[in-house]
Amino acid sequence: QQQVKQSPQSLIVQKGGISIINCAYENTAFDYFPWYQQFPGKGPALLIAIRPDVSEKKEGRFTISFNKSAKQFSLHIMDSQPGDSATYFCAASTEGGSEKLVFGKGTKLTVNP
Amino acid sequence: DTEVTQTPKHLVMGMTNKKSLKCEQHMGHRAMYWYKQKAKKPPELMFVYSYEKLSINESVPSRFSPECPNSSLLNLHLHALQPEDSALYLCASSRRMGPTEAFFGQGTRLTVV
Numbered sequence: 001q002q003q004v005k006q007s008p009q010s011l012i013v014q015k016g017g018i019s020i021i022n023c024a025y026e027n028t029a030f031d032y033f034p035w036y037q038q039f040p041g042k043g044p045a046l047l048i049a050i051r052p053d054v055s056e057k058k059e060g061r062f063t064i065s066f067n068k069s070a071k072q073f074s075l076h077i078m079d080s081q082p083g084d085s086a087t088y089f090c091a092a093s094t095e096g097g098s099e100k101l102v103f104g105k106g107t108k109l110t111v112n113p
Numbered sequence: 114d115t116e117v118t119q120t121p122k123h124l125v126m127g128m129t130n131k132k133s134l135k136c137e138q139h140m141g142h143r144a145m146y147w148y149k150q151k152a153k154k155p156p157e158l159m160f161v162y163s164y165e166k167l168s169i170n171e172s173v174p175s176r177f178s179p180e181c182p183n184s185s186l187l188n189l190h191l192h193a194l195q196p197e198d199s200a201l202y203l204c205a206s207s208r209r210m211g212p213t214e215a216f217f218g219q220g221t222r223l224t225v226v
Contacts, residue, residue, distance in 0.1 A: 034214075043117075043203050043217035044156065089155050100169070101215065103155035 006104025019077040023090035030092040080111045117218035125224045136187040136204030145187040148203040194225045
C-alpha cells in the first residue's frame, strides 16, 4: 500500500512533442505529490508538486494532473526539449507527519533533437 | 539560497578506511535527510534528523553513523564499508519533518574498493 507505481520506465519523444509520465498510488493518506528531475551524476531537483485539493497545477511547460478518485497523477511536459532529457521520479507522502517520501521507480526521458 | 551543499563530490575508500560525508544548508530547514541511491533506482531513505535529533533510522547497518552537529550541518561517518555500499549518497533538507518541498544536494559518489 506504500508503493507508488510509475510508468513508463523509459520514454523517447521528439523535440516539440508532449512527454507524459504516469503514477498511481494506493495509500489514500498520501496528500503531497512531488515530481523530481534528476540529471546524470546530480541530485534530484524538485520540479513541481501538487496537493489533492486541486486537479491540475501548471508551471511553465510542466503540468501535473491529479485524479483523486482514480488515485493517479501524471506529469505532462509540453514542447519537450533536448535539455529535458533526464530521469523523472514521482513521489508521495503525508504532509507534516513522519512518513517518508515514497518514490516511483523513475522514468528515463530522452528528447531527440 | 535554496542550496544543499555536499562534500566531497567523489570519494574512493578502502574497506578498512574511515571517512565522513558532509552536508550543509542555510535555508533554516529543521529536517535533514540522508538517502542512498544506486544506479537506475530511486533514492532510498537512510536517516532523518528533526531539530538535530535522529528521528528515523531505516534499519541502516552500523557501519553508517549519522551526526547532526547543528541545524545547518549533517555528517555521515563511514567505517568498514563493503563494495556493495558503493552508491550516490544524497543529503536533503526540508522546513520540517514530513518531507514537503525537500531540497536535495548534488550527492557524493562513493566507491568502496
